[in-house]
Amino acid sequence: MTREERTRIKTYYDREQYSKSNLSKNMPGLFDGTVEIFNPIRDIVKALSNTALKDLGIENEKLKEIWEINQMTTFSKKIAKEMYLNEEVFVEVILTPDDQIRYILHNVDDVEYTEVFGEIKKFKVEGEQVYFDDNGEEQGREYSREYIKLDTGTVKRIEKIDDDTVESPFILDKIPVSKFKNDSNIIEALNIIDKINETECYIGRIFGIHGDPWLHANGVKQFADVNSSNSKIKKNAQLLEEARYKNKRIINTQNSKEMEASFKYIELTNPLISEMQNDIARLEKRLSNLFPEYLLVDTATQNVSEETYLLKNNGLKTKVASFREDFIKSLLETDKIALELSGSSDELTENDYTYFDTFMENEKSSKLTTLSLALDVISKAKDIDEEYKLKKLIEKVTDDTLQDLSGLYD
Known part of the structure; x- marks a missing residue:
């Protein structure tokens, strides 16, 4: 992902993509x-982040x-x-x-790094460091911090504040930085969003034309002229100026053969609105196919909808699991560095992390429901079987009794 793509994505996240300064950076030929x-x-x-983490x-x-200390409940969501948005x-x-x-947390565009x-x-x-001087006033100063892994296997740390530079060996044999990376495809959503918004605005313009139609005026010059010496023509011009439609958009065509003006509202007989709406539905379907996590959002409350977890969407399940796996892999590396810096010798693996896997829990719930229904069916079948056996026994006793009774009267 390029810097330009990351910048564009951020404008959509911040909802500033159609400002004057950003409009030209969007889909080529976008309706202004x-x-x-x-x-x-x-x-x-x-x-995606709420579900995965x-x-x-x-x-x-x-x-x-x-x-x-690092408020990881919030910080982890910020990393995610x-x-x-930035891919890394x-x-x-x-x-x-x-x-x-x-x-x-460092944005990829704010750092320089070499990876082998x-x-x-x-x-x-690099950046600006904010501090408070002896008078308690906030001040800013330039700073940079650099780590270099040497051929000896040790790490050198170089810290510069304004013009003061301090070099020192780092206490670990690794650079204390982890890269969080995910193969994000969020850039693919932007042109689809542009097309949907463009079409919606076209529909709005069409409705505007119907609600406030253009007026076609023919032969107005001959019919109404405020500078005419003819009192009738001059009066017509005054009436036209005062008319209700005076502020409407007017398409004016001259016709020298006609001496009287004609007026007609221009309305669209086939505005293609239904076709446009179908196109929007098609684009929204395409978006949900590319981003199955979009289905998780309740558009009414803007909250993650638990009901949609029940949807059998392997693409969604796979994407959430993949994102979580990438995140925890990098978090494991980060936390190992933290333990080393704190002097702890604890071993750490991915199994030490816990999370709520909604899909797995729903699968378990579904299996329990199925098992419960199966047990209920078996229980009812057993009752039916017992009732059948009892019925047969009663019938046999009844038959035997009738036979005995019939023998008494033979």
């Missing part, structure tokens, strides 16, 4: 009257403390959002002067 009517980008991102937890006690982001782990472990066979060999971030 297009405004936002439909834009599910935020909903798509929210649905629902009730995310960790079994390690030390990491529970670190997670609490940026990971989906970086999380740096630092040890503060008061011995706290902090996670810092999946290992980050060089990482540099």
Whole structure:
């Protein structure tokens, strides 16, 4: 994903894609009257991250403390959002002067890095550092922090604040940065959204023409002229100026053969609105096929809808599982660095992470429901079988009794 694509995606997430400065960066040839009517980008991102990371937890006690310091419930969702929108982001782990472990999120466009066979060999971030001076006033200063993995296997850290540069060996033999990456296809949604909004605006214009139709005026010059010496023609011009339709759009054509004006409203006899609406439905269907997570959002409440989990959508299940797997893989690397920096020797694996897998839980629930129904059927069948046996026994006793009774009267 290029920087330009990431910038464009962000305008859709921020709902600024049709501002004057951004309109030309969208779908080529987009109608310049297009405004936002439909834009599910935020909903798509929210649905995927909330579903994939629902009730995310960790079994390690030390990491529970670190997670609490870094407010991981919120921070993990922020990582997931940026990971989906930008395709990749970086999380740096630092040890503060008061011995706290902090996670810092870096946008891919704010860093320089070199990666060799999946290992980050060089990482540099630049920005402005905000601090408070002796008078308690907020100040800003330029800073940069760089890590370099040396051939000796050690890591050198270079920190620069304004013109002061400090180089020092880093305490770990690895650069304390993890890359969170996902093969995001969110860029594919943008042109579809543009086309839907463009068509919606065309429909709006058509309705506008019907509600406020154009007026065709023919021969107006001869019929009404405010500068005419003919009092009738001059009066007609005054009446025309005062008419209800004076502010309407008028298409004026001259006809020298006719001395009287004619007026007619122009209305569309076949506006193709139904075809346009069908096209919108087709595009929305295509969007939901590309982004099955879009189906998770309740458009009325903007919340993730539990009911849609029951949909048998393998594409949705696979996408959520893949996103979660990518996220936890990178989070595992981040948390391992955090444990090392904190002096902990605890082993950590992906099995130490917990989360609520909605699809699995619904499958379990579905199986339990099926089993319960099966047991109910078996129980009823057993009752029927017992009733059948009892009926046969009664019939046999009745037959035997009748035979005995008949023998008494023979």
